[in-house]
Amino acid sequence: MTQVDRSLAEWALDEARRAGASAAEALCVSAESLAAGVRLGEVEKLKSSRERRIGLRVFVGQASATAATAEFDRDGLREFIAHTVTMARLAAADPAAGLPDPALHPKEFPDLELADSTRGMVRADEALDLARRAERAALGADPRIRNSEGAEFDSGRYEIFFANSNGFAGGYAGTSFSLGAAPIAQDENGAMQQGFWHTASRHFRNLEEPEAVGATAAKRALRRLGARKIKTTRAPVVFDPDMAASLLRSVAGAASGPSLYKGASFLLNKLGERIAAPNVTIHDDGTLKGMLGSKPFDGDGLLTSRKALVKDGVLATYLLDTYSARKLKLASTGNAARGVGDAPTASSTNLYLEPGSSTPEQIIRSVKRGLYVTELIGFGVNAVTGDYSRGAGGLWIEDGELAYPVQEITIAGNLREMFQAIEMIGDDLRWRAAVVSPTIKISEMTIAGE
Amino acid sequence: MANDLVQPEKFFLNRFGMNESAFERILGSALERKADYADLYFEHRSAEGLGLEESMVNHTSKSVAHGVGVRVCAEDRTGYAYSDEVTIDRMRMAAEAARAIADQRSGAIAPVAVGNRVARHELYALESTPLEIPLEERARLLRQIDEMARAADPRIRNVMASFAAERKLVMVVTSEGRIAADIQPLCRLNVSVIADDGKSRQAGSFGGGGRVEWKYFFENDRWREYVRHAVHQALINLDAVDAPAGEMVVVLGNGWPGILLHEAIGHGLEGDFNRKGVSAFSGRIGQRVASELCTVVDDGTIANRRGSLNVDDEGTPTSRTVLIENGVLRGYLQDRMNARLMKMAPTGNGRRESFAHSPMPRMTNTFMLAGEATPEEIIKSVKRGLYAVSFGGGQVDITNGKFVFSASEAYLIEDGQVTRPVKGATLIGDGPDVLTRVSMVGDDLALDSGIGTCGKDGQSVPVGVGLPTIRIDGITVGGTRA
Numbered sequence: 001m002t003q004v005d006r007s008l009a010e011w012a013l014d015e016a017r018r019a020g021a022s023a024a025e026a027l028c029v030s031a032e033s034l035a036a037g038v039r040l041g042e043v044e045k046l047k048s049s050r051e052r053r054i055g056l057r058v059f060v061g062q063a064s065a066t067a068a069t070a071e072f073d074r075d076g077l078r079e080f081i082a083h084t085v086t087m088a089r090l091a092a093a094d095p096a097a098g099l100p101d102p103a104l105h106p107k108e109f110p111d112l113e114l115a116d117s118t119r120g121m122v123r124a125d126e127a128l129d130l131a132r133r134a135e136r137a138a139l140g141a142d143p144r145i146r147n148s149e150g151a152e153f154d155s156g157r158y159e160i161f162f163a164n165s166n167g168f169a170g171g172y173a174g175t176s177f178s179l180g181a182a183p184i185a186q187d188e189n190g191a192m193q194q195g196f197w198h199t200a201s202r203h204f205r206n207l208e209e210p211e212a213v214g215a216t217a218a219k220r221a222l223r224r225l226g227a228r229k230i231k232t233t234r235a236p237v238v239f240d241p242d243m244a245a246s247l248l249r250s251v252a253g254a255a256s257g258p259s260l261y262k263g264a265s266f267l268l269n270k271l272g273e274r275i276a277a278p279n280v281t282i283h284d285d286g287t288l289k290g291m292l293g294s295k296p297f298d299g300d301g302l303l304t305s306r307k308a309l310v311k312d313g314v315l316a317t318y319l320l321d322t323y324s325a326r327k328l329k330l331a332s333t334g335n336a337a338r339g340v341g342d343a344p345t346a347s348s349t350n351l352y353l354e355p356g357s358s359t360p361e362q363i364i365r366s367v368k369r370g371l372y373v374t375e376l377i378g379f380g381v382n383a384v385t386g387d388y389s390r391g392a393g394g395l396w397i398e399d400g401e402l403a404y405p406v407q408e409i410t411i412a413g414n415l416r417e418m419f420q421a422i423e424m425i426g427d428d429l430r431w432r433a434a435v436v437s438p439t440i441k442i443s444e445m446t447i448a449g450e
Numbered sequence: 451m452a453n454d455l456v457q458p459e460k461f462f463l464n465r466f467g468m469n470e471s472a473f474e475r476i477l478g479s480a481l482e483r484k485a486d487y488a489d490l491y492f493e494h495r496s497a498e499g500l501g502l503e504e505s506m507v508n509h510t511s512k513s514v515a516h517g518v519g520v521r522v523c524a525e526d527r528t529g530y531a532y533s534d535e536v537t538i539d540r541m542r543m544a545a546e547a548a549r550a551i552a553d554q555r556s557g558a559i560a561p562v563a564v565g566n567r568v569a570r571h572e573l574y575a576l577e578s579t580p581l582e583i584p585l586e587e588r589a590r591l592l593r594q595i596d597e598m599a600r601a602a603d604p605r606i607r608n609v610m611a612s613f614a615a616e617r618k619l620v621m622v623v624t625s626e627g628r629i630a631a632d633i634q635p636l637c638r639l640n641v642s643v644i645a646d647d648g649k650s651r652q653a654g655s656f657g658g659g660g661r662v663e664w665k666y667f668f669e670n671d672r673w674r675e676y677v678r679h680a681v682h683q684a685l686i687n688l689d690a691v692d693a694p695a696g697e698m699v700v701v702l703g704n705g706w707p708g709i710l711l712h713e714a715i716g717h718g719l720e721g722d723f724n725r726k727g728v729s730a731f732s733g734r735i736g737q738r739v740a741s742e743l744c745t746v747v748d749d750g751t752i753a754n755r756r757g758s759l760n761v762d763d764e765g766t767p768t769s770r771t772v773l774i775e776n777g778v779l780r781g782y783l784q785d786r787m788n789a790r791l792m793k794m795a796p797t798g799n800g801r802r803e804s805f806a807h808s809p810m811p812r813m814t815n816t817f818m819l820a821g822e823a824t825p826e827e828i829i830k831s832v833k834r835g836l837y838a839v840s841f842g843g844g845q846v847d848i849t850n851g852k853f854v855f856s857a858s859e860a861y862l863i864e865d866g867q868v869t870r871p872v873k874g875a876t877l878i879g880d881g882p883d884v885l886t887r888v889s890m891v892g893d894d895l896a897l898d899s900g901i902g903t904c905g906k907d908g909q910s911v912p913v914g915v916g917l918p919t920i921r922i923d924g925i926t927v928g929g930t931r932a
Contacts, residue, residue, distance in 0.1 A: 039526075044527055045529070045551070046550055048531045049531065049532050049533075051517075051533075052535075064510070067512045067513060070517065084512065087511075087585060090586055091507060091508055092508045093506075149728055191850070192730070194847070194848075194849040232932050263608045263651065341512075342511065375847075377846075377853075380854070380928065384644065384651055384652060385651065385652065387873055389876040389929065389930075390854070391853075393847075393852070408852050408878055410695075410878050410926065412693075412695065412928050413930060414930075446928075446930045446931070447695075448878075450926070
């Protein structure tokens, strides 16, 4: 496929020039996927797809336009490219716009083992079997598991080819596999709680066993049964690893170039300043082999990098693509991300909080009375001010022990203060996603309930 | 193209070289095993976007996407396959992949006969869509927005404005012989601003649109209203004090705060969750779930609305469904599969994001009918509480019924008066319980301005909400001031 895409991309760049573009980029993406779902032991859904799209960005001087199409007929595509160039002529000339300095493009890039060479796409019957095993383990875990939203196995494969008119050209392939289960527990009063757990990797062999996925999902549903509301209070809050990772995502978003040059970030002008407790070091590393957020080159065709975003509590860098770097008079950090038909933006690659030395049990034991958060819902994070207020659920801690489940409460604070108040960091970092964290403890937040 | 606009069905037949006998063969192949139902969904979507930042219209984009999805349903199982290559061969391959869901071979296959054209509503027969307006004219509006916002107050430091327009042609062909086709225009204008007074920085935003023509944004000074709202929200929040924490009386303003209904009620009444018995509302039809002041409907038939459709994405004409009538739960939102399995009638709520997705029960425009109180009476009735007039997003846990929605503009009510602005805070409640606490319903029902997008199972679809001013006698407000 890549050979086909290479000649298509090069043809598209030539066409853009012929239509009057002074510079251009072409991105070809082809993907196939399979999703297989079971519910209560029976097949519930099978979904398969094949897609191929081409994305373009064309420049006429400092003015640009982006476009995407699934149209591959050369005559149709020629007309499409010409219209895109016409759109670019109508855009405003932007002094920061343009391709990266050609000297910055890598001549070669590493093989990051993004594709599983031992497995192709998982076949439907095998995918259904894996999903069935996960759900069976969940349903069999406890008689109070009485219903299920099912279990699903997904398998995907994609190829990317990217080229620009300054001579950069590169491509890579990737795979992904994931398995999730969502059993429902019910108590004697009829109240229901869902539990969800999933495993995902680029390499099939790194997935958790289906039985383990099901058992964890069941445990998570069961421990929510009987959840109650609590009185409004201020108390320490312990975030489980997945919930802690959501805090890292908020920081990465505020540290990304586009938020900063728009003035829409609470981290504006904070480079080199203390933004977190001294025990906090957050890395962004797009070069890790086989990880979900890795890629050999970014959406501008520059090498991805490894760096500390926050070093010992100090904001050490921003996350920048070429455009936002120019706006901020800085250099790109190789964090350009782009959709097929979009201009590049900046985002984290593999983002993780460096683990500490406490076990999660020690962290919980350090809390006299406080909250262990395992669920967060809603969008109550204000990136401009750092104000934070989200719906929460989890377990109440009494005298260092998980005492009872709680729900219908919120936790609130401000991200600036919350990161300064990270008191303990766990040793339990696991590579479950592109953004991961160990367990963390924040010394105090407002918990709203009754 | 002009003729295709009149007859979307012809567009697909001509463009992809299809005909009715080809549909019949492919649907017949899809049903070759023991399946109940199959359908084909053709889509062609073209979209253009313009964006302004730092007083420059420096972002322009366009996209064209087309494809076909083949679905096979057997009892409660769904097989789905799609391709962005719309050819007979590809569709046959997709039909073979999709029918794998039905495992036994069937006896005699009833032949599929296609030709029953579905009568659709005419809710958005536009003379022209904004895509036909010259790009330069669209860009000019964004520059005018920038000028107006910056001139409004010296504390406005940055303005972002965008205009997005699309035109979607769809056609559904079913194994029951129905053909439904539609042209679905949609557009949205958005304004967001950053205000800075040297001490703090705040964002404000407002937008709107629908299945409307370009002139819509100029009627009643509409685009200027958007700018005024965005600027007001940012400036008000500069002076906001910390929000209170805990349970209190909350008055929701009219219009967009109807997102409460979407999260607290709407999702929990979607047919799929109730067929599976996993919703906090499962099995509760006929029971009281709200105060008798509350009547809530979902209506996909309101002209030019963002959440409206002439036919849903399974070819069923949309309708008005009463969800709660005077406090009593009356109905669910259904697509064809869940309606069939629950032995209910489809309600025209089978929707999908694109040809790459299988349809599910989804909301259209969800709102509460007006009551009799004036908004002033409602505010005056509150000794101490929160008055929330604008919201960001919301979310719900279907199974335990807990939902949140986050205020982006809110004020304290003290002794019957709206006083200081407070910082945004998340409100959390229980779906089957929250409307039982509604003690006053205003006479000022308004629908939102046309900005809603709902996400479910990875699929986004445009929706609308609406609400009169209401008083809720207790809901948890997630501020920082304990």
